Amino acid sequence: MPEASTVPSTPPPPASAATGGAPAKSAPQKAMEKLGLARDIDLALHLPLRYEDETTLTPLDRSRDGDTLQCEGEVIESRIEVRGRRQLLVKLRDDDGAQVLLRFLHFYPTHQKTLAVGARVRARGEIRVGFFGREMVHPSFRKVDEQTPLATSLTPVYPTSAQLPQAYLRKAVASALRRAPLDEVLPQAMIPRGLPPLRDALNFLHHPPPSAGLSTLEDHTHPAWQRLKFEELLAQQLSQQRAQRERAHLRAPALRGSPGGLHERLLAALPFALTGAQRRVAEEIAADLARPQPMHRLLQGDVGSGKTVVAALAAAVAMDAGWQCALMAPTEILAEQHFRKLIGWLEPLGVRVAWITGSIKGKARQKMLDAAASGEATLIVGTHAVIEDKVRFHRLGLAIIDEQHRFGVAQRLALRKKLADEAAGAADSGAPGAGPLEPHLLMMSATPIPRTLAMTYFADLDVSTIDELPPGRSPIVTRVFADGRRDDVVEKIAAAVEDGRQVYWVCPLIEESEALDLKNATETHAELGEALPGRKVGLLHGRMPAAEKAATMAQFSSGELDVLVATTVIEVGVDVPNASVMVIEHAERFGLSQLHQLRGRVGRGSVASVCVLIYTGPLSDTGKARLRAMAETTDGFEIARRDLDIRGPGEFMGARQSGAQLLRFADLQEDAPLLSAARALAPRLLDEHPRAAQLQVERWLGHKTEYLKA
Incomplete structure (x- = not known):
């Protein structure tokens, strides 16, 4: 909606004297809160x-x-x-x-x-010259008089929402800029x-x-942009390195395997070398576990690189040490x-393993909880149910999180809190009065992380x-096949099944509608059942009970099913x-790392494997x-x-799921020199100017520092 100077930004109505209630918030104020624009500094940094x-x-x-x-x-x-x-036409x-x-x-x-006719108006837009002369479609406009001055600087256009007009936001930002605490905190x-x-x-x-070069403003190379990027990277590095230093003062059990032990x-x-x-990497982890400070390590590797056996060896070290x-x-x-x-x-080596998930109920669940709490079970495997309050450990020395980026940030923070609580409540096996021991933490990810990302997002890992x-x-x-060649794809999988091979057919999740997910998967299941007579086609989707999912997956694993139609639960x-x-249907809807993860489900045997991507056009440049x-x-690294x-780094690292994008301005590839400078400066600032370091982190990250710990 074009702005008009005749529409002022209205303050919220006063509270009712009768009720004595708080003033009601206007729609723009609510919209600002939704955009995270709560403090003057937030508005000042809303560029x-x-x-x-x-x-x-x-x-x-x-x-x-x-023009x-x-x-x-x-x-x-x-x-x-x-x-x-209806159209409004104004000459x-x-x-x-x-x-x-x-x-x-x-x-x-x-x-x-x-x-209205007779009004003096200033309008801005793109000129189109046609048969009937000059025209502007939906220009911005405002009512003026002959004395109304022109702007003396370029007019900012801010990221906003339908409930937050540009005029309101511009006034709010200009006002916040005057009030915001922007004094230098860095020496x-x-x-x-x-x-x-x-x-x-x-x-x-x-x-x-007006003389500012728009190109340097838009490509973020102007020195003013460089200052903001440096400030942001420095705050992020300070937060990460401070967390790393804090962890160095914590104590953890020194875990070492014994000669001839587990x-x-x-x-x-192991049946393989x-x-x-x-x-x-197993030696790197074992060296960490042997230290009396808690390990905080990320184990990353491509799909099928064998992270599970490395995790098992780490678990064996912990259990070997009691x-x-x-x-x-x-x-x-x-x-x-x-x-x-x-x-x-x-288990053949004498280890008792407990299994804790949301689907295990009643006596079976209580039996697993008792085994974990008593120490009878030395290895506890499960979903996020492991971090529920009712789950207690006897002597937890190591926690391993697989596919850590797929847990919500709140879940990862809950696990860290639980580890701290377990440490506080556990009996210390060290010197008397030495205090609680914190478990070691190993996180695993099959999404390889480029070095610049690891340097920035995982500075404390x-x-x-x-x-x-x-x-x-x-x-x-x-x-890669267009959707019009779907029949060709069905013929190819029929030939593969005839040769004794098994096939995955993945249907995309549609976030807005589970019903559509189910419809898409069930229709594909029925279609393939008809196209492959005499063959067994299974169906696996998110709405199925856990036991049914497990049974279907077991049938596919044992070779009873020829084709498995599934949503991304098999990712x-x-x-x-x-x-x-x-076969991945509507491949254009998937992210690149997710496509790579799905492709990694095949190629696990000795037979040459094929991944077929079916897309529906037209494709975007990203697609x-x-x-x-x-x-x-x-x-996987490429x-x-x-x-x-x-x-971009924010979405790659799952900033969306965290609800708090950690880097708004810096680009990790283009701004590598600034990142290097920030990494080098952060320890000096922490050592020589701790108060300045604290103010820098608070200004830029505020409450988001918690997310960095996850």
Whole structure:
């Protein structure tokens, strides 16, 4: 909706004297809260998306088709016309007598009042020159008089919502800029040379002069932008490095395997040899566990690189030392995959494993809870049910979170709190009066993280990377088909099934409607059942009871089912070596890392495997880039790099699920020099100017520092 100067930003109505209640909030105020604009500093850091030049007027007779300009004149005609739909048509004549038609397809009574015949109006928009002369469609406009001054700086256009008009937001930001505490907190010697003071940088970015180069403003290379990026990166690095230092003062049990103990016996019993990368990261983890400070390590590796066995070896070290280990996975299917593998490896060695998920009820659940609380079970595997209040551990020494990015931030924080509570309540096996011991924490992710991301988002984590796949894995060929060739795809999977292979057919989740998810999956299930007579086609989706899901997955794993139609519940953890074909329907709806995860469900045996991506056009540029990347590489680290290019760091790292984007301004690839400077400066600032470091973190992150701990 174009703004009009005749519509003031109205304050909220006063509280009722009779009720004595608090003043009611206006719609714009509520919208500002929803955008996180609660403090003056929040508004000061709410930077424009772009700018409009309202500092000059252009005579209409000098305008050309396609020009975006601002003109001023008298309304000589204003009428509503119906041509299939109602339109407001307004003729404006400038002081030289040239005319332009202002066309509004959506309008309100206030528009008609402001644009009445005889009114003097300033309008800005794109000129279109057609058969009937000059025209602007939906220009911004305002009522003026001959003395109304022109703007002296470029006009900011802010990210906003329908309930928050630009005029209201501009006034709020300008007011907040005057009040916000923007005094320098950093020592002058620690600010990179050539960067302006913070207050000057923000004033410039909100109200740049007409001479400011729009290109450097829009590509964020202007020194004012560089100052903000540096400030943000420094606050983030300070928070992470401070968390790392705080952890260094905590105490944890020093866990070491004994000669001939569980760790060595597990290594000897494994039916395969570890890769060099697996041995290296297992040694890194074992060295951490042997220290009396809590480990805080991320284990990352590509799909199928063998992270589970590394986790099992870490668990064996903890249990060998007389402590318990808890392993938490985001879904029951993934948790059960771990459960079955760990039982197969560890139960023959005398380890008791407890299984705790939301679907286990009654006596069976209580039996597992008792086994964990008494210490009878030394390994506890489950979903987020593991962090429920009723779950107690006897002597928890190590917690492992698989696919940590798929847990909500609130869940990850709850686990950390539970670990702290367990430590506070546990009996210390060390010296008398030494205080509680905190468990070690190992997080795993099958989404490889580019180095710049690991440096920034995981500055308080040690990162171990499995960069080698086990030998004997079959190559995966990726093919891309348009939806019109769906019948060809069905023929290909029929041939694969005829050859004794098994097939996944994945249907996308539609976030807005579980009913549509189910309809899509069930229709595909029925269609494939008809197209493959005599073959068994299974169905797996999120609405099925856990027991039914487990039964269906067990049938597919044992070879009873030829084809499994599923939603993305099979994205991670499922390991069926005989499955050699993966079909992903509506592939354009999936993120790149998710497509790579799904593709990783095949290629687990010795037979060459195929991943088929079916898309429905037209494809966006992002959709084309994703499918092109999938067709060109199977390297998870290259996939991660391209994913970072396509999505940006915030979305790549799951900032959406956290509800708090941690980097708003900096770009980790373009701003690598600023990141390096911030990383180098953070420890000096913490050591020499701790108060300045605290103020910097509070200014930029506020309550979001909690998210960094997750």
